Amino acid sequence: MRFKWPKILQGVHPRQNKNTVNSAISRLRGFDSVSIPLDMQIGPGCESLVKKGDPVEIGQKIGEPLGDWSVPVHASISGTVKSVKREILSDGTHVEYVNIESDGKETVSAEVSPPEVHDRAGFVAAVRASGLVGLGGAAFPTHIKMQPPPGKTLDTLIINAAECEPYITSDHRICLEYPEQIIKGIMLTCHYLDIPTAVIALEDNKRDLVSVLQAEIDKVKGAPDYPAQGISLRVLPTQYPTGAEKVLIRLVNDRIVPEGGLPADVGVLVQNVGTIRYIAEYFETGMPLVTKIVTIDGSAVSSPANLEVPIGAAIVEVVEKSGGCKIEAAKVIMGGPMMGVAIDDLSRPILKHNNAILMLDEKDAALPKEIACIQCGRCTRACPMLLMPTTLDMAARIQDCEKLNRYHVMNCIECGCCTYVCPSKRYLLQNIRIGKTIVRQTGKS
Ligand code: SF4
Numbered sequence: 478m479r480f481k482w483p484k485i486l487q488g489v490h491p492r493q494n495k496n497t498v499n500s501a502i503s504r505l506r507g508f509d510s511v512s513i514p515l516d517m518q519i520g521p522g523c524e525s526l527v528k529k530g531d532p533v534e535i536g537q538k539i540g541e542p543l544g545d546w547s548v549p550v551h552a553s554i555s556g557t558v559k560s561v562k563r564e565i566l567s568d569g570t571h572v573e574y575v576n577i578e579s580d581g582k583e584t585v586s587a588e589v590s591p592p593e594v595h596d597r598a599g600f601v602a603a604v605r606a607s608g609l610v611g612l613g614g615a616a617f618p619t620h621i622k623m624q625p626p627p628g629k630t631l632d633t634l635i636i637n638a639a640e641c642e643p644y645i646t647s648d649h650r651i652c653l654e655y656p657e658q659i660i661k662g663i664m665l666t667c668h669y670l671d672i673p674t675a676v677i678a679l680e681d682n683k684r685d686l687v688s689v690l691q692a693e694i695d696k697v698k699g700a701p702d703y704p705a706q707g708i709s710l711r712v713l714p715t716q717y718p719t720g721a722e723k724v725l726i727r728l729v730n731d732r733i734v735p736e737g738g739l740p741a742d743v744g745v746l747v748q749n750v751g752t753i754r755y756i757a758e759y760f761e762t763g764m765p766l767v768t769k770i771v772t773i774d775g776s777a778v779s780s781p782a783n784l785e786v787p788i789g790a791a792i793v794e795v796v797e798k799s800g801g802c803k804i805e806a807a808k809v810i811m812g813g814p815m816m817g818v819a820i821d822d823l824s825r826p827i828l829k830h831n832n833a834i835l836m837l838d839e840k841d842a843a844l845p846k847e848i849a850c851i852q853c854g855r856c857t858r859a860c861p862m863l864l865m866p867t868t869l870d871m872a873a874r875i876q877d878c879e880k881l882n883r884y885h886v887m888n889c890i891e892c893g894c895c896t897y898v899c900p901s902k903r904y905l906l907q908n909i910r911i912g913k914t915i916v917r918q919t920g921k922s
C-alpha cells in the first residue's frame with residue numbers, strides 16, 4: 478500500500494514576537510566600510526576581480542563566479558579596496574573577503590543598467606548576473622532553481638510569503654510596501670519560464686496582506702504577460718514551519734519532493750517573496766543585489782526595526798545605527814530563533830540571505846541542560862518530515878552512518894521542532910546536524 482502523507486502539518490506554535498510588523502523599512506546609509514565575502518551561497522563562491530588600492534563603485538562586479546552554480550558579487554558602497562584576504566564566515570568556514578573603505582560619495586557604477594532580455598535563456602542569465610540567491614535564508618542560487626532537470630517542466634510558481642519564524646517581519650513589510658514589484662516579479666518569471674500558474678502562500682496571521690496583494694493582482698489581470706492560469710493567494714494556518722520549502726509544496730500542491738530532490742522534480746518553483754520582488758527591481762533599475770532587508774529585534778535591542786542595509790556592513794554598526802542595545806546581548810543570532818545561527822563576533826557582515834539579527838538577553842539566551850529521554854514521542858509527533866528524531870539523535874551520537882541513512886537523516890529540514898517540544902531538552906537538532914555532516918563526509922546519502 479502506498480504511504481499517504483498527512484495533509485495536516487505537524488509542526489509547532491512558538492510565540493510569534495512579531496514586534497516589528499508595523500515598522501516600515503528604512504534604509505541605513507553612511508557606513509564607513511564594508512567587508513563583503515566572496516562566498517555567500519550554496520555552491521562554489523567567487524574569485525576576486527579587485528585588489529588592494531582599487532577604486533570601486535556601487536554595483537561594480539568584484540567577484541567572478543567560480544562555477545556554474547556561483548553568482549557574481551558586487552560592491553555595495555563606493556570607495557577604495559583596503560584588502561582582499563581570507564577570513565572566517567559566520568558558519569565557521571574560511572572565505573575570501575573584499576574590504577572596502579567608503580569615500581562617502583555613494584557613486585553608482587556605469588556597469589549598472591537594466592538587462593535586455595528576449596528569451597528564457599537570457600532571463601536566467603540576467604537573474605544570475607544580478608548576483609541573486611534565495612533571500613529567504615537558504616542562499617540557493619536562483620538561476621539553478623529556474624532550470625528544471627531534463628524531462629521535467631515547471632507548472633507552478635509558489636511565492637513563499639509564509640515567514641513562519643518568530644520575530645522576523647521583513648517579508649511582511651516587503652509585501653505591504655512593494656506589492657506592485659512582487660506581482661511584476663511573478664509576471665516576469667512566469668512569462669520567461671513559461672509557468673502557467675502562480676500561488677502566493679501566506680499564513681493567516683498576515684490577513685492584512687490579502688487585500689493589498691489581491692488589489693495588485695486585479696490590476697494586471699488580462700495583461701499580455703498574465704500567467705495563463707492566473708495568480709492566486711493561498712492563506713495557510715499559522716504554524717511553524719509552514720514556510721519550509723518542502724512543507725509548503727505539500728500544503729499548497731499536495732506534492733512530495735523526493736529525498737535528495739528539488740522542487741523542480743515535482744514541477745514547482747518556490748521563490749521567497751523578497752527574491753521575486755528583487756527580480757522586478759533588477760529589471761527596472763539594473764542594480765545588482767547590493768542591499769538586504771533585515772529585521773533587527775530581540776530582548777536586548779533598544780529599537781526593533783526593519784532596515785535595508787548594504788551587504789557586507791558589520792552587524793555591530795547596523796545595530797548601533799538602528800538605536801543600539803539597552804543591555805548587553807548574551808546571544809546574537811543571524812536569522813530566526815528556530816533556524817538561525819548563533820554568532821560569536823559582532824563584526825561579522827550582513828550576508829545576501831540574512832533576514833534577521835536577533836540580540837537576546839541572558840534569560841532568552843539560556844541553553845537548558847539536557848536530561849535523559851523519557852520516550853514521550855513528542856519529537857516524532859512534531860516532525861513535519863515524519864522522521865524519528867530520537868533515533869537519528871542516537872545514531873548521530875554513535876556515528877552510525879548506516880542507521881542515519883536508513884532513517885533518512887538527509888530528509889531533515891533542520892526546522893528545530895523536535896528540540897522545541899522536547900520536555901527533556903535533548904539536543905536533537907544539534908546532533909542531527911552532525912549526523913547529516915557525517916553522511917555527507919562519507920558520501921553515502
Ligand atoms: S528531525 Fe529535522 S525535520 Fe524533523 S523536527 Fe527535527 S529538525 Fe525538524
Ligand code: SF4
Pocket residue numbers: 849850851852853854855856857867898899900901902903905
Ligand atoms: S521529545 Fe524528548 S523526551 Fe520525548 S521522545 Fe523525543 S527526545 Fe525523548
